[in-house]
Amino acid sequence: MQKALTVGSPTFPKVSIISTRSNRIPAIALDLDKTIWRETPQMAQVEAEIMDYLNRNKSGITFSDKVEQWSRWEKLAVGDLEVNEEMLDFTRRLQKSGISVNVMTARSARIQESTLKLLNKRGFSPNEVFFRPNTTEGELQYAADMKVGWIRKSSDRYNYLSIIDDSESTVKAALGAGVPSALQPYAKGVDPKFLERSRGKRFEDNEGYV
16 A cells, blocks of 8 residues: 655645655755745845846955855845745645655855744745755855756655746756756746757656766
């Protein structure tokens, strides 16, 4: 007799029986900013200022410089943010169905604890969390490459059904890696020709992914 999957969220300790492929847990990779959280005008302005500063000073930027710059945005990112209630409810229903909701965010691990506390206040506990490492190497990684890397590394346990992200570059990287589908709640649509080329690809078909 098939056993129900065990989902790690204390909010939803009991889940329904759901079939898996290759005995892996079905999962969704979930972004946070502009997907669960609504970006405030102040966050957008500060981010634009930081990116402008970093682009103008590429050769001389150190890790401590980046930490100092992004700390301005991070203070805003753990404030009283408005959430996308429909998306939040959607993720809860996924968990109740036995699907693991794995947060994959470019937010730094510096604010991981504060971010998770904010999510818990809204009644959402991710099953797995992946935050940008608070290291020099972590700061240098593109978000798209980082998230696809996390999917690859955890694919021995999870069967990723979709990625939900606002970034077109992340969506394209995920589709290129064979993640079956990608959703963008706030972003523009992905180039139809790119989607056509990606149609029918399987994550397992990509060498070295599994």
